[in-house]
Amino acid sequence: MTRAKKQARAVAAGFIVFHAACLLAFYTGVSTAAIVVAIVMYLIRGLGVTAGFHRYFAHKAFRTSRPFQFVLAFAGSLATQGGLLWWVSHHRDHHRYTESDRDMHSPRAHGLWHAHMGWMMTPECFSTSGANVKDLHKYPELKALQRHYVWIVLGQAAFLFVLGAVLNMLWPQLGTSGLQMLVWGYFISTVVLWHSTFMVNSVCHRWGRSPYDARDDSTNNWLVVIMALGEGWHNNHHKFAGSARHGLKWWQFDLTWIVLRGLEKLGVVSDLKVPRPAQIAATAAAGAPASQ
Numbered sequence: 001m002t003r004a005k006k007q008a009r010a011v012a013a014g015f016i017v018f019h020a021a022c023l024l025a026f027y028t029g030v031s032t033a034a035i036v037v038a039i040v041m042y043l044i045r046g047l048g049v050t051a052g053f054h055r056y057f058a059h060k061a062f063r064t065s066r067p068f069q070f071v072l073a074f075a076g077s078l079a080t081q082g083g084l085l086w087w088v089s090h091h092r093d094h095h096r097y098t099e100s101d102r103d104m105h106s107p108r109a110h111g112l113w114h115a116h117m118g119w120m121m122t123p124e125c126f127s128t129s130g131a132n133v134k135d136l137h138k139y140p141e142l143k144a145l146q147r148h149y150v151w152i153v154l155g156q157a158a159f160l161f162v163l164g165a166v167l168n169m170l171w172p173q174l175g176t177s178g179l180q181m182l183v184w185g186y187f188i189s190t191v192v193l194w195h196s197t198f199m200v201n202s203v204c205h206r207w208g209r210s211p212y213d214a215r216d217d218s219t220n221n222w223l224v225v226i227m228a229l230g231e232g233w234h235n236n237h238h239k240f241a242g243s244a245r246h247g248l249k250w251w252q253f254d255l256t257w258i259v260l261r262g263l264e265k266l267g268v269v270s271d272l273k274v275p276r277p278a279q280i281a282a283t284a285a286a287g288a289p290a291s292q
């Protein structure tokens, strides 16, 4: 069996195990501490994907220091959605070949299930050359994150188990345990974040509104906006792919953008790219009716 085939099978097994592990919550029960940790892990890792993997690494929508670049890459890696270089390579292909056969997660080309999760269980998705992420190769620390990705993920799971066990030892009144923290803080948090991210590829190319003519099926969808921390303004994103801000209007809530603006004020990130209002207006006038 080829390496790519083995990787595809490992991912399929992983998907089954992770979803099944969520059911352990019926055995472990729940506590406020476990819920808080699950939400914190969701936000840190979600922002690692949206601000880091997506807007920074895939689209270069802002600038930051090399240490904070590493922080973004590390937080995104913890999301257990594949290593940085692999993730970015596929995403750049998605924009380059949108809705064609070469777009691995296009619902139009391959169907909704394939777009949502199926594509990650095919050997093809592990056979990419990585030629479109050469710009990231000059950072040895990023290549190391890709290489040691599995250990980072396993280390995170072990950390959460130990955290729950220690909390239980020091403050038994919290009602948590190692296994409970692992189930909520890692498995449930990860699986919900998975589907939120995957919905950008599936739901946001099938259901919602398309105020801009991006010459593809991309849509804006409120459910995905909330779940994926602002990434649901996906039609906006396909039209203005280089923008650090996806919710382009004042009422288009974009948590990732709010966080990036906060980090800009703190001097952690800079040069946040956004389209000029005249550019947006001209595009809306030239494209489909601006119904949203």
Ligand SMILES: [Zn+2]
Pocket (backbone or CB within 6 Å): 094, 200, 201, 205, 218, 234, 238
């Ligand atoms: Zn898309």
Ligand SMILES: [Zn+2]
Pocket (backbone or CB within 6 Å): 054, 058, 059, 091, 095, 237, 241
């Ligand atoms: Zn993108």
